[in-house]
Amino acid sequence: MKRIYTILLALMLIAGMNVKAQDTWTKVANTTDLEIVDIKTYGNTILAAAGEKVLISTDAGSTWQLKDLPANSGNTGVRSLLLINGKIYAGTFGAGVLVSEDMGASWRKINSGLTTDFASHLVYAGNAIYAGTPGAGVFRLDLTGGNETWTAINQGINDIGGLIVQTLVATPDRLVMVSDYDGKSYYRDLNGSSWTLNRIVPAQEQFMTFQAIVHNSNIYLATEKGVYRSNNGGEAWTRLNVIEGDYLAACFAASGNILYTLVSSTVPGPGAGTYVRHTDNNGDQWSTAFLPDISFFTMHIAYGKIFVGNADGLYYKNNPATSVEDEETVVKGFGLSQNYPNPFNPSTKISFEIMEAGNYTLEVFDITGKSVGLITSGYMDAGRYSVNFDASKISGGVYVYRLSNGVNSIMKKMMLVK
Structure with a gap:
């Protein structure tokens, strides 16, 4: 997984991105050398996956605490976080899934039924958590009745590559994932019994996906070949012209009706560069929100601020592209x-x-x-x-x-x- 983020940073540097942070950015203390790969907000609570730790703020970013996971857990990196009914769930590399019921003060594993210690994506839908893994497919944890046993839900995935989950998202009634590295997309109704395969690009064509997001009922993918959108739950995909020519899309953030994406040209030419672009009409038209002056591969917008994470910590500043009225x-x-x-x-x-x-x-x-x-x-x-x-x-x-x-x-x- 770290290789993916290395590729992202390298491509952005090649495109001419200025990676020297300006003084408008504030770096969260004690996050130097911590790779920030996931940022989420729940009310006034912010969670960030910070290397082998979890970074937490319960006052909208005014103060922060770094929480350690158990030293003997096997954890080599937190990849995905959820906060559900006061419990923090952490998907990790090496320790499977851990849960904290006291906001990170203590943790325990909940890996019964998992056949792997690598849980790279966690999503929540229909009172269940779904874990996407890089090699064992998708597992479901039903949260009713105190259940803590995972069940594999890989029916319909007929090849080993399909079990390598790159991204996983949930709509109110469906799961959608991209797997392998050749453009396989699968969708499955929450109450369904099997996945349905739908290719985004032709077979044998390399296709790396970095993030997926659900916004205004559409699903968007940030990929090495640009932004793709599905308006029918993953049954068909359309590539969007966020910028002219060939480009890479690294990540998304959403604020109210506005969707943001970090994109970088992959070939030289007029307009080549790195931009944060945004749309307020579901991706039909895009404009430049701002030119990034710091390298990052994840971002999140809340409280009138933009939060970004890279391999050296978590940064934030006032969002230059929206007003507070656009926020939730x-x-x-x-x-x-x-x-x-x-x-x-x-x-x-x-x-x-x-x-x-x-x-x-x-x-x-x-x-x-x-x-x-x-x-x-x-x-x-x-x-x-x-x-x-x-x-x-x-x-x-x-x-x-x-x-x-x-x-x-x-x-x-x-x-x-x-």
Whole structure:
């Protein structure tokens, strides 16, 4: 895996990237020589995979703590992190999957059923964790009833290469992965029994994927051949013209309706260079958000800041490309994003995240405070959700949508244009 990040950095340097950090970046203390490969936020909590350690902030980045995993665990590098109902799950190289129930103070292995000690990707969907591995395929851990035994879910993968998981993502109802290094893509319904193969590029063509992300119901891949998008759950892929010519895409970040990607030209010519590009229309058009002045291979945007990780630590600065209004608004236990599209007619999508399971209500009001639609109400497990609001039967104007758990609530405005 470290070879992949070495390739990324080398290609960006060849493309002419200035890797000298400017004084606008702040480096998180005690992260020198720690390879940062995964950054996630949950409310005010930030988790970062930092070499053989886990870096944690519980106050939106004001203070940080480095947490050690057990010295005798066999861990040689944390690759992926999840925070679910107060528990941190760490996918590692050498120690399988570990869990902490006290925010990193202590850890224990949960590897029953795993046939490998290498878990490079962890995703959460449908009250289960899925672990992608570089050689043993995908495993499922059902979190109901205190279960801690993994089950292999590799039906439909008929060759050894298909078990080498490069990237793994989950939509509300489907898993999608890219495996091997020749463009194999597989998709599987969460309640399905088998994977379906779908190639991104022709057989025998080298194809390395660095990251996948789900944004506005689309799946995006950052690959050595550019950005690819699927709008049908991995059943078909389209290469996007993020910049002209041949280019490499290293990673993604999302903020509200905006998707960012770090790209670098792979051939010399007019416009060659390295850019952070962004789109607010699902990848149909792109523009330059900013020119990076530091090398990195993972990034994350939250709290009006951009966080980036490289082989020498974690850095952050104010996000130069968006305002705070574009960010997800977060209170204790849940977060609410701006609807997309906005303005809209007649329907729009509202996304929100539940960090603490419980009873929640999402409702729409007009400017007088009258309810015009109850979108969803009831018990919800921790996870990310997206719902459609159909406004075909109400008049145009400004409306407010509110997510509430009975104690706290978040409200955002949206505009219906008719």
